Amino acid sequence: MKSANTPSILSKIIYDKQVEVALKKQLISESELRAAAMFKRSGISLSARLRNSDTGIIAEHKRRSPSKAVINQSLSLSEVAKGYEKAGACGMSVLTEGKYFGGSLEDLQLARASVNLPLLRKDFISDPYQLLEAKAHGADVILLIAAALSPGHTKELALQANDLGLEVLLEVHTAAELDSHLNDYCHMVGVNNRNLKTFEVSVETSKSLAEVIPDSFVKVSESGISDEKTITALRPYGFRGFLVGEHFMRTEDPGQTARQFINSLKQTAL
Numbered sequence: 001m002k003s004a005n006t007p008s009i010l011s012k013i014i015y016d017k018q019v020e021v022a023l024k025k026q027l028i029s030e031s032e033l034r035a036a037a038m039f040k041r042s043g044i045s046l047s048a049r050l051r052n053s054d055t056g057i058i059a060e061h062k063r064r065s066p067s068k069a070v071i072n073q074s075l076s077l078s079e080v081a082k083g084y085e086k087a088g089a090c091g092m093s094v095l096t097e098g099k100y101f102g103g104s105l106e107d108l109q110l111a112r113a114s115v116n117l118p119l120l121r122k123d124f125i126s127d128p129y130q131l132l133e134a135k136a137h138g139a140d141v142i143l144l145i146a147a148a149l150s151p152g153h154t155k156e157l158a159l160q161a162n163d164l165g166l167e168v169l170l171e172v173h174t175a176a177e178l179d180s181h182l183n184d185y186c187h188m189v190g191v192n193n194r195n196l197k198t199f200e201v202s203v204e205t206s207k208s209l210a211e212v213i214p215d216s217f218v219k220v221s222e223s224g225i226s227d228e229k230t231i232t233a234l235r236p237y238g239f240r241g242f243l244v245g246e247h248f249m250r251t252e253d254p255g256q257t258a259r260q261f262i263n264s265l266k267q268t269a270l
């Protein structure tokens with residue numbers, strides 16, 4: 001059993017990420033990142049797409065994870081991205097964390113070159129430098145995880161992201177995190193159904209937090225979604241976005257799996 005002093009997986013990931021960012025800052029300066037062609041690009045709004053969608057799928061590219069180890073390491077990211085776009089996903093989430101998820105910023109850049117979907121940089125962000133990286137590699141949205149940041153830090157990063165033309169998805173696990181961290185620079189609130197200490201997944205987490213998320217923010221349910229019924233059960237709670245990773249990525253053709261999933265959702269929306 002873990003003692004109270006055992007660092008959680010989230011604090012380990014954040015610590016490693018901060019070390020990595022400190023090294024990267026020595027290799028690539030902020031002004032080099034700002035000089036990237038992508039800096040001139042106008043972002044695509046994921047929140048607007050979710051508000052106007054009957055299905056609301058944000059399809060994720062995820063090779064492995066702390067909870068599942070290997071999911072799928074043999075796919076072409078470009079083919080996965082094109083498959084998701086063809087399937088009718090509202091947006092794509094690209095895990096750019098390397099050590100625990102097997103992703104990279106090159107994955108984000110390749111996704112940008114492959115599709116016109118809004119792209120979420122899914123990573124563990126605690127430094128403004130990472131916002132510049134996200135913009136320079138073609139992201140439209142960044143994730144801020146309340147459990148990993150103080151409320152003040154969250155607000156600062158969200159404001160800086162907005163200044164770069166990036167939308168913000170704030171991830172919460174509890175009503176207390178929502179209460180302390182939500183600010184006007186966020187566009188979407190993602191309720192993570194995965195407990196990052198035990199890795200247990202329960203969509204009840206989304207249901208229980210739905211009513212405390214103000215309607216001005218797009219509600220997104222994240223993790224552990226593997227059937228259409230879960231989505232039809234979450235819609236009456238006001239959820240408009242559904243982040244799906246493993247369910248698509250564990251198949252040989254994630255785009256095709258996403259297409260069947262989205263088509264079946266469209267049938268139920270009729």
Ligand SMILES: O=C(O)c1ccccc1NCC(=O)[C@H](O)[C@H](O)COP(=O)(O)O
Pocket residue numbers: 009010060062065066067068192194196199222223224225243244245246247
């Ligand atoms: O997925 C994990 O094991 C994990 C562990 C620790 C921190 C974050 C983690 N996942 C990131 C995500 O938020 C999910 O990739 C995303 O919500 C999709 O979840 P799923 O559909 O269950 O793959």
